[in-house]
Each structure stands twice: as C-alpha cells, then as structure tokens.
Amino acid sequence: MSIDLTEETITAEVQKTFDGAADDRMREIFVKLVQHLHDFTREVRLTGEEWFTAVDFLERIGRISSPTRQEFVLLSDILGLSVLVDQLNHGSGSATDSTLLGPFYVEGRPRAENGADISGGVPGMPLFFSGTVVDAGGRPVAGADVDTWHSDSEGFYDVQQADKLHGEPAMRAWLKTDRDGRFSFRSIVPRYYPVPTDGPCGEILRAARRSPMRPEHIHFWFHAPGHEPLVTMLFRRGDPYLEQDAVFGVKRSLVTSFVPHEAGETAPDGTEMDEPFQTVEWTFTLDPARR
Ligand code: BEZ
Numbered sequence: 001m002s003i004d005l006t007e008e009t010i011t012a013e014v015q016k017t018f019d020g021a022a023d024d025r026m027r028e029i030f031v032k033l034v035q036h037l038h039d040f041t042r043e044v045r046l047t048g049e050e051w052f053t054a055v056d057f058l059e060r061i062g063r064i065s066s067p068t069r070q071e072f073v074l075l076s077d078i079l080g081l082s083v084l085v086d087q088l089n090h091g092s093g094s095a096t097d098s099t100l101l102g103p104f105y106v107e108g109r110p111r112a113e114n115g116a117d118i119s120g121g122v123p124g125m126p127l128f129f130s131g132t133v134v135d136a137g138g139r140p141v142a143g144a145d146v147d148t149w150h151s152d153s154e155g156f157y158d159v160q161q162a163d164k165l166h167g168e169p170a171m172r173a174w175l176k177t178d179r180d181g182r183f184s185f186r187s188i189v190p191r192y193y194p195v196p197t198d199g200p201c202g203e204i205l206r207a208a209r210r211s212p213m214r215p216e217h218i219h220f221w222f223h224a225p226g227h228e229p230l231v232t233m234l235f236r237r238g239d240p241y242l243e244q245d246a247v248f249g250v251k252r253s254l255v256t257s258f259v260p261h262e263a264g265e266t267a268p269d270g271t272e273m274d275e276p277f278q279t280v281e282w283t284f285t286l287d288p289a290r291r
C-alpha cells in the first residue's frame, strides 16, 4: 500500500483494497461506493466539522432505531432512496405498481380471517376493504399471503401508540386470499400523517423547511408462490397531501376512491350500519416470479 496519499491518489488506493473480495458484487458495490463518496467529499469540500456532524447524525440514527422505530429506513425514505431502489427493481410488466415499504411494517403481525375486524378496537369511522389478487392473465391467485397495515384516524400506527394499546397489534393483519383470489377486512379509516419527526430525520426535514406529511393510505404486501412479491399502498383520492408526499411514494395508478356511505346503509359484510362508513375495493395484479 502506498503512503503519502493525496486528494488525487487516495481513491484508487482504497478501491484496490477490495481486489481480493470473494464476492464480485460486493467488490463492485464497494469500489463504486468509495468512488462516489470520495467524489462527493471533494466536490463539496467537506470540512472536518461537517464530517463530525454527519458521523454524529448517523450514530444518533443508530441509537434511536429499534425493530419498531426504523430511523435508517426513514432516512432512506426522505432522501428518495427507497423509491429509487423500488423503481430500479420493479415497474416493468403488468403488475400493480409497487412503492416503498416504510418503517411501520412489523414482524409477528396477527393472522386474521377474511372479513375480520382488524382495528384492534381502535375508535374511528368503519372501513370495509374488499380486494382481489390476480395474475398477469387476470386469473385469481388463491392462497396468497396478504399483509396489510395502516394508521388510525389521527395518523398514528399501533407501534407509535404501544402504551395506549398495551403493545397489542392493531390496524394490521396477515390474511390469505380465498379460492377466488379474494380477501377482505373491516377496520377504521386511516388519516394523513407526518413521518416521525422527533428523531434525527426530523432535524433534516425542519432544517430544509420540508413538509413531513404523507397522504392517507393503506399498505399491502403480497406473497404468492410463482409470483413476484408486491409491496404497495392505496392512496385516497382527494387527499390534500397527494402531491407533497415527504417520501416520494405516490403513484397516480394507486390513488383510489374511499367511498363514503351514510348510516342506515348495508356494509359489504351484510351489517346494517348505524353510523357512516367507507368502502374501498381494489384488484391487485402480481407478476410471475422472475426466477
Ligand atoms: C409509511 O407509509 O408508513 C411511511 C413511509 C415512509 C416513511 C414513514 C412512513
């Protein structure tokens, strides 16, 4: 290894240290990472103080992160990286558009039967969701795993209200499609919300005078043998934040009507409702597995 490295020579010298990497893809990624990181540093003439601020920032992101507080995912989201990765890896074929996962998916979500109330008793206007999962040829996909999760009527996910909910999951479930590819659940109408701003990512949003808001949506994650997994969301038509999403995740094809109904009307599950409610229906298309 050379010594007395300069601004001009250090990049190649660091890149050479990956020559022996056992994994070609790992080498490719690190060589490019070093190139771009060094070019960026030279281009902005990063000061020592700025470097220290950045390291401290990442350290604080690590400290605040947990399985239910994914600040690194949020950093990727607010920098547009999550959506860029999604665009690079999906987006061809006839499948429903995908979008970012976000930080509020959690492992260990409760299994629910079709038609079940998944609200966990959280108050709000009732919402009835009816979905169908089909393949690229329009044929129903039976037995698909469907994960869904959404916020409450004040814009909070269950994991943000763990004290109030005694750590119990709510407004999330793992369902399976029936033989006609259908799934359904009852829950409550979600609401637009700010991404969490009480951590380091919030500092960036405030410093940049950016809106932290996400438009109202319901998340879905589908898995079915022989098909590509699909991570997506449905957004409410008319939401005031559709064009100001803090994490760049809105696609026109995923905006749909949350249909309002009056008290006295019959819900899709046959219940005579004594309060207003909303219904959403959607057909999701999965692409065939790539390999
Ligand atoms: C979400 O939709 O749950 C979400 C996505 C990105 C950042 C914060 C929240």
Ligand code: FE
Residues within 6 Å of the ligand: 102, 104, 150, 151, 217, 219
């Ligand atoms: Fe969300």
